[in-house]
Amino acid sequence: MGLTRIQKVSLLCHREEREGLLKGLQELRILQFSKIKESPIAKIYPDLLPPRAATDDRLEKRITELEAAITFLTSYEEKGLIGDLVVSKVLLSREAEKEVIAEVDLESVMEKARSLEKRQRELKSRRDLLHSQQETLFPWKEMDLPLKNLTLLKKVIFWTGTLPERQIPNKGSPISNLNSETNLNDQSFKSQIPIKPTFHLQEVNRVGGKVFVWAAFPRSEREEMEEFLKEWGFERVPLEGFADPDSPFAPPSSGQGRPQEVLDQIGWEIEELQKEERTLEEEGKKLLILLPKLKVLYDYYTNLLKQWKAQSEGLVTQRTFLIEGWVRKGDLKRLDKFLEGFESVSWMEVDPYPGERPPVELRNRGLFKPFELVTELYGMPHHRELDPTPLFAPFFAIFFGLCLTDAGYGILLAFFAYLLLKKIQGGRRLFQLLLIGGGSAVVMGALTGGWFGDGLDRLPIPFLKRFILFRPMEDPITFFYIAFGLGYFQVLFGIFVKLYENIRERDYGEGLLVQVPWILLLNSLLLWLLSALGLIPEGITPWALFLALTSALIILLFSDRTSRNPLVRIALGAFALYRGTSYLGDVISYVRLVALGMVTGGLAMALNVFAGLAFQIPFIGFFIAFFILIVGHLFNLALNTLGAFVHTLRLQYVEFFPKFYQGSGRPFKPFGRESKYTYLQ
Amino acid sequence: MTEMIGGNALAYAGAALAAFLAGSGSAIGIRYAASTASGVLTEDPEKFGLLFVLVVLPGTQGLYGFFSAFLVMLKLNLFGGEVLSLTTSQGWQVLFSCLPIGIAGLVSGIHQGKVCSAGIQMTAKRPEMAFKAAVVYAVMVETYALLGLVVTLFLLFFGIKL
Numbered sequence: 117m118g119l120t121r122i123q124k125v126s127l128l129c130h131r132e133e134r135e136g137l138l139k140g141l142q143e144l145r146i147l148q149f150s151k152i153k154e155s156p157i158a159k160i161y162p163d164l165l166p167p168r169a170a171t172d173d174r175l176e177k178r179i180t181e182l183e184a185a186i187t188f189l190t191s192y193e194e195k196g197l198i199g200d201l202v203v204s205k206v207l208l209s210r211e212a213e214k215e216v217i218a219e220v221d222l223e224s225v226m227e228k229a230r231s232l233e234k235r236q237r238e239l240k241s242r243r244d245l246l247h248s249q250q251e252t253l254f255p256w257k258e259m260d261l262p263l264k265n266l267t268l269l270k271k272v273i274f275w276t277g278t279l280p281e282r283q284i285p286n287k288g289s290p291i292s293n294l295n296s297e298t299n300l301n302d303q304s305f306k307s308q309i310p311i312k313p314t315f316h317l318q319e320v321n322r323v324g325g326k327v328f329v330w331a332a333f334p335r336s337e338r339e340e341m342e343e344f345l346k347e348w349g350f351e352r353v354p355l356e357g358f359a360d361p362d363s364p365f366a367p368p369s370s371g372q373g374r375p376q377e378v379l380d381q382i383g384w385e386i387e388e389l390q391k392e393e394r395t396l397e398e399e400g401k402k403l404l405i406l407l408p409k410l411k412v413l414y415d416y417y418t419n420l421l422k423q424w425k426a427q428s429e430g431l432v433t434q435r436t437f438l439i440e441g442w443v444r445k446g447d448l449k450r451l452d453k454f455l456e457g458f459e460s461v462s463w464m465e466v467d468p469y470p471g472e473r474p475p476v477e478l479r480n481r482g483l484f485k486p487f488e489l490v491t492e493l494y495g496m497p498h499h500r501e502l503d504p505t506p507l508f509a510p511f512f513a514i515f516f517g518l519c520l521t522d523a524g525y526g527i528l529l530a531f532f533a534y535l536l537l538k539k540i541q542g543g544r545r546l547f548q549l550l551l552i553g554g555g556s557a558v559v560m561g562a563l564t565g566g567w568f569g570d571g572l573d574r575l576p577i578p579f580l581k582r583f584i585l586f587r588p589m590e591d592p593i594t595f596f597y598i599a600f601g602l603g604y605f606q607v608l609f610g611i612f613v614k615l616y617e618n619i620r621e622r623d624y625g626e627g628l629l630v631q632v633p634w635i636l637l638l639n640s641l642l643l644w645l646l647s648a649l650g651l652i653p654e655g656i657t658p659w660a661l662f663l664a665l666t667s668a669l670i671i672l673l674f675s676d677r678t679s680r681n682p683l684v685r686i687a688l689g690a691f692a693l694y695r696g697t698s699y700l701g702d703v704i705s706y707v708r709l710v711a712l713g714m715v716t717g718g719l720a721m722a723l724n725v726f727a728g729l730a731f732q733i734p735f736i737g738f739f740i741a742f743f744i745l746i747v748g749h750l751f752n753l754a755l756n757t758l759g760a761f762v763h764t765l766r767l768q769y770v771e772f773f774p775k776f777y778q779g780s781g782r783p784f785k786p787f788g789r790e791s792k793y794t795y796l797q
Numbered sequence: 798m799t800e801m802i803g804g805n806a807l808a809y810a811g812a813a814l815a816a817f818l819a820g821s822g823s824a825i826g827i828r829y830a831a832s833t834a835s836g837v838l839t840e841d842p843e844k845f846g847l848l849f850v851l852v853v854l855p856g857t858q859g860l861y862g863f864f865s866a867f868l869v870m871l872k873l874n875l876f877g878g879e880v881l882s883l884t885t886s887q888g889w890q891v892l893f894s895c896l897p898i899g900i901a902g903l904v905s906g907i908h909q910g911k912v913c914s915a916g917i918q919m920t921a922k923r924p925e926m927a928f929k930a931a932v933v934y935a936v937m938v939e940t941y942a943l944l945g946l947v948v949t950l951f952l953l954f955f956g957i958k959l
Contacts, residue, residue, distance in 0.1 A: 493928040592954055704944075711943040714950065715864050722867040725876050758850060759857055765928065766936040 119503055120477040121445040122784060124150065124468050126438070130460035134437040137458060138426045142419065144454055145788025146447040148475055149429040150440045155469060157431065157438075164431040164438075175421045178222075182414045185229040186793075189407045192400045205542060206408045206794045213796065216412045225406055232403070236396055243389045246382050253358065253382070255328045256375040259320045263358045263373060273335050275345075277352040278326040315341065328353075411793035419789045426787060440466070442475055442784065474499045475784035484509050486548035494769055495779030502617060504777050508768045511606050514560075515767055516553035518599070519760030521588065521713035522720060523561025523580075524568035525753050530554030553760065560713075564588055564595075568749060569720025588714050589721075595710045603706025603771070604642070607699055610775025611635055617776060629674035630692075633667035638699060640664040668693060702771045708763050716756040723748040804883025805873070811888075811895035812869035815949065818899035819862025819942070822906025826855025829910035830917060837921040844920065847927055851917050854935045855909040858902035861946040865898045868953050881959055894952035901945030909938040 125147070129137050141147055152158055158165055208216075256276065266274040316332040331350075333341045358378055373381070430439035443451055448465075455461045468474060476496045478488045480503070487509040497503055520526060533550035536543070565572050565584040572580055586594045611631050618627035640663035647657045676688035723744060731741040773779070789796065834848040869891055873881050883891070916931025 495929065592950060705940065707947050708940065708943045711861070711946045711950070715861060715946070718864045718867060719860060722864070725867075729876065755853065755856065755860065758853060762850070762854065762932050762936050763939075766933050769929070769933050770937070 118479060119497065119499065120479045120784070122442050122474045122477065122499075123445050123448060124440065124466050124474065125443050125448075125451070125463055126440045126466045127455070127461060127463045128436060128438050129458060129462075131432065131435055131437050133458050133460050134427065134430075135423075137437075137461060138423050140454060140457070142423050142426070142788055144450070145786045146451060147441040147443050148784055148786045149426070150442060150472070152429065152431060152438075152440050155440065161431075164433065166428050166430070166432055169425065169428045172421060172424050175417060175424065179414065179417050179421060181226055182222075182410060182417065185226055186407065186410050186414060188229055188233050189400065189403055189410065192397070192404050193407070205791070206411055208412065208794060208796065210796060213412055213416065213794075216409050217416055220406070220409050220413060222413060225403070225410070229403060232396055232400055236393065239389050239393050239396070243386060243393075246386050246389070249358070250379065250382050250386075252353070253355070253375050253379055255321045255323050255326075256355065257321075257379055259328075259330065259375050261330065261374065263355055263375065263378065266356055271335050272332055273338060273341075275331045275352055276329075276355050277331070277345075277350050278328055279351075280349045281322060281325045281327050408793075415789075415791040415794045418792070422790065441787075443786075444477065444784075473781070476781040477784040478503050478505060480505050483552065486545040486552065487512060489545040489549060490765065490768060491779075492783065493765075494773060494777075496781035496783045497777070497779060498781035500621070501778060501781065502613065502776070504613075504773065504779075507609075507613060508772055511602070511772070512764055512768060513552055513556045514602065515709060515764040516760050517556030517558075517560035518602075518709045519712040519763055520553075520557035520716050520756055521560045521564050522566040522568065522716050523558045524566070524571060525716065525720070525749075525756070526554045526557030526559075526561050528554075528749075528753055529557060529757055550757070550761075553757075557760075564713075564717075566717045566720075569717050569722075569724050571720075571724065574724060588710075588717065592710065592714065595713065596707065599706045599709040600703055602709070603703040603767075604638075606706075606767075606772055607702050607775065608635065608638060610772050611638075614776035625677060629670060629677065633670040633674075634696065637664055637667040637671065637696070640667065671696070705771055706767065708767075712756070712759055712763055715759075716752065719752050719756075720749065723752065804885050804888030805880070807885065807888025808869060808873060808883055808891035811892035812866040814892070814899045815862045815869070815895040815902075816859075816866040817862070819865075819902025819906065820859040822903035822942075823856050823859030823862075824906075826858070826906040826908075826910025826913070827852060829907075830855055830913035833914040833917045837917055841921065844924065847920060847924060848917055851913045851920065851927070851931055851935065854913055854932070854939070855906050857939060858906035858909070858942045861898050861942055862902045865895055865946065865949045865953070868950070869895065872953060872957070872959060883959065887957065887959060890957045891953070894949055894956060897945035897948040897952075898942070902942050905938050905942040905945075909935050909942075912938050 127137070153165060259276075261274075266276070314334050314337060317329055318331075319327055319329050321328040329350075331341070331345065355375075358375075430437050432438075451463070455463055476499055478491060478496070480488055484506050487505050490508070490512065491497075491503070491505045517526070520529070530551050531554075533547045533554055537547040537551065540547075561567060562580065562583040563585045565581065565587045567575070567577075567580065570589075588595045611634055615627050615631035615635070618624070618631065640660040643652065643656055643660040644664065646652045647654050647660065671693055672686060672689035674685075674689070675692035676685050679685050679688070727741040727744040727748070730744055731737045733740060830852045834852050837848060838845060870876065872891070873883070913931070913935045916927070916935060920927040920931055
């Protein structure tokens, strides 16, 4: 238990050895730079600060390109839902890394990826254009008029466009006859159409409330006709572009063709494009074998850049280079040994500046290690705080198990967690946590007779019944008391931890006048409640009440010890007492364990019941039941595991941590290689 | 009028309300969270795993409602062959017992969805706060659905003798 002890050191070297020193420190990964810019030296001699942040433009450019190539190639990778949820890394040795760096002809690979991507983009934009042309032209496919004719005649204008269908209700009648009275039965319709022998209107198609028509009229009457068509709700759909071979909209070798011919052309070209796209995809997939290598290079170059940038972490003069940083006490010997390899480096242990807080590293072993994840998600302890990890870990495990309360699910969960642990390099602590949680669920499930819900009543395994303490579905009130009991215990434990911290910090006043009376008050109230319920002898009641009142009085008078005004002190004390009601709320919050525990088992039971019903269906019943059981139980397990995790997390973060824990520290992160895609061995 | 409805109909109405109110709450809640998450994912697909947790959180109310409905069915011996015949008064008892999880599930599901949606937006910018704040806040909303469920459970278990 406790935190790793961390020492501040100061390193001075000749400027010529700067790069070698930084490179070595990166390999070693034991030192975290302190913020030298905020140090007193830098404030007194600001001209020692490097004039601008060190970087390397060529490296940065290369990294950006590599990243683009990786993103591009990754799009060819096929992975399932699990693959998306967890990022797996490439595992390789240092030698293998060197080989990759020497072997891959980066420029040519990148060039290939770039040209592939460029060609693909071209094809795609061409295909998009063709699709939109197809859409425009499709309603016209029955127009028996070469598109070229639209612009052929000097004295006649051809217009293509749509009219609202409500204007021309009777389908099928050629509108070209609008000018011959005989075909128009509708009187009102006729009366509105100016009869003009020079005007020709022909229906081509009707789609979605629109009538696709073409109109022809003499160029000299254009204005008049435009007016007339507008009145009728005519909207132009220019198709001239399809006839003009110079237009960007022109499909391949178009021009003369009728719309149907042009459409055929477009369809053919789309097919050709798709063929080429498939070939490109094949080529891209061939490049995929280079993806791991690109990832290795990406990590290599980013770390090189990081090394370069680390120069900004120090102070420089013409000849010297000074850095300061944090090292684990246990690593000081390694540091010394490493620095012996340099001619000009001298180093010494220094004290932090006033107000400077060292970074923190958690130090837990064995089963406690995975729980550090929960601490880190909340925030690291600051350097004088206790590490809460071992304090909450047992509670976490028990609560997690209680939220599932099913041995069958526990076994499944542990099995999946174990699989993931073996298969995937990242996320180890989470999977270990789930493994422990699964184990805990097995215990809790066995104690409450939960095996896939009511599986125990359905399967002939009587010896498992021997472990049962109580069954929640028959005796929920016991479960209820257990949850409250655990909650009360954890809340009280939290106050004890605070008391311990105060004693350790020699703040006896706070410990004796705040934590101790609260512990007494809560316990005496509990005794009073128990005796009122008749669970313990009644004779204890007056003692409990006396103790409660005394400790309440102490809290009232001494909660605030800073103010000299007695009224203010009593007011603040009263407020502290009032806030004490939150302890009640805290304990009630643990009732969620009952609800979550019973829901898991209850839903599992529901699934079994439904599967049992489905089983009675003739012929296919077995398969349906099988399906319900497999999919249902997996779904129930997944959702309840999530619920168990987040609710257990909450009990720690909201009910337990505030009693003693701040979590305002920052983690110790020594300068070293950082890798996005690879694990170096 | 209640004599005409009969005890069983009231009990069924209770089970139905528990499942459908809490289920609707979850559905609406997930809708809020999922559409926000979709927006964030277009920018940053790598956050899928992290956001997934926040999207499915409002889904639990529906399960609680379903579980309560299932308990009512068990209580009525729906799966055991002979369905119990309830008096009108017993029917009302079942119906009212189902309301805590139904209504608390509906309201908390919707609001948990909104909290998750806000949490997702925060996670997009500050992923390190995802569990410390976003998940914990969302779980705080869910607490009241859980309390509702506990009340429903205890009423069904201890309040009604059939």
